[in-house]
């Protein structure tokens with residue numbers, strides 16, 4: 001498995017590369033960035049630790065490297081400011097992103113390669129990537145609400161003092177203000193969250209609020225998210241590399257699940273070596289379904305504005 005990261009010199013790209021190195025599953029990690037010195041420095045720094053991690057090839061170079069990649073991760077782009085929504089970034093990131101897609105198209109991709117968008121606003125840019133690259137929809141995904149979901153699980157675990165891996169919750173919809181936590185399906189160690197000792201509506205509401213604001217909080221305190229998004233990216237890449245067929249809330253083109261159509265948005269998605277294998281639909285609480293429908297509408301309207 002050969003993975004390239006466009007934007008690999010930046011915070012998100014380099015953290016993803018480090019998580020992939022620590023994971024030791026992928027064979028090659030190629031970092032691409034317009035900032036040549038920075039990306040060469042990141043690749044060198046990673047390479048220097050490789051005798052203690054795994055037998056991987058780690059190197060930096062130009063966009064032509066993506067033609068040999070099984071997964072092309074795109075983290076290149078501008079960060080939002082603390083008071084900006086992810087959708088506000090659209091005006092500043094779309095032109096830059098179109099340039100990157102044109103470069104990828106010019107160089108060409110391997111048959112079956114997966115394009116994995118992380119740059120924000122991720123759902124809109126995933127749709128744009130799918131349209132511009134002309135790849136089958138199952139081969140184009142976005143990180144979607146994978147990061148929001150791990151933030152929710154991790155912070156709920158900390159509040160309830162349980163192991164984070166025992167918390168099973170999900171956020172669907174937009175990676176943005178209209179995200180939808182699916183409390184109807186939340187469990188801890190197989191037990192329903194609402195019956196779990198210590199869990200109560202005010203604690204749940206508090207953790208939800210913190211999760212919604214956590215991207216902005218991290219931007220305010222350290223400039224941008226790195227570690228959590230890095231491990232989130234590596235988790236999705238490993239699921240693809242190992243053909244695990246796990247259910248992940250990645251963003252991808254919808255064709256009717258939960259009533260969502262012609263929009264890239266997160267729903268429970270079976271992910272394997274070929275990319276998106278299936279969208280799973282379950283019955284939600286009516287207020288969750290309504291919020292998900294609304295989230296799809298917000299994204300659809302933004303895509304209409306951007307693509308005309």
Ligand SMILES: NC(=O)C1=CN([C@@H]2O[C@H](COP(=O)(O)OP(=O)(O)OC[C@H]3O[C@@H](n4cnc5c(N)ncnc54)[C@H](O)[C@@H]3O)[C@@H](O)[C@H]2O)C=CC1
Pocket residue numbers: 006007008009010011012013032033034035038075076077078079080093096099100118119120121122143144147175224225229
């Ligand atoms: N989907 C998600 O969950 C998350 C998405 N993000 C998004 O990821 C993106 C990157 O964030 P950071 O890494 O913090 O920013 P950063 O500024 O640290 O890194 C961006 C990198 O992209 C590079 N770049 C710019 N134009 C390029 C081009 N045409 N080709 C190749 N490289 C290019 C820059 O040189 C820079 O190294 C932002 O859009 C941010 O909003 C960040 C966190 C979470």
Ligand SMILES: CC(=O)C(=O)O
Pocket residue numbers: 080086120147214215216218224225
């Ligand atoms: C930047 C961003 O999207 C986040 O940290 O959630």
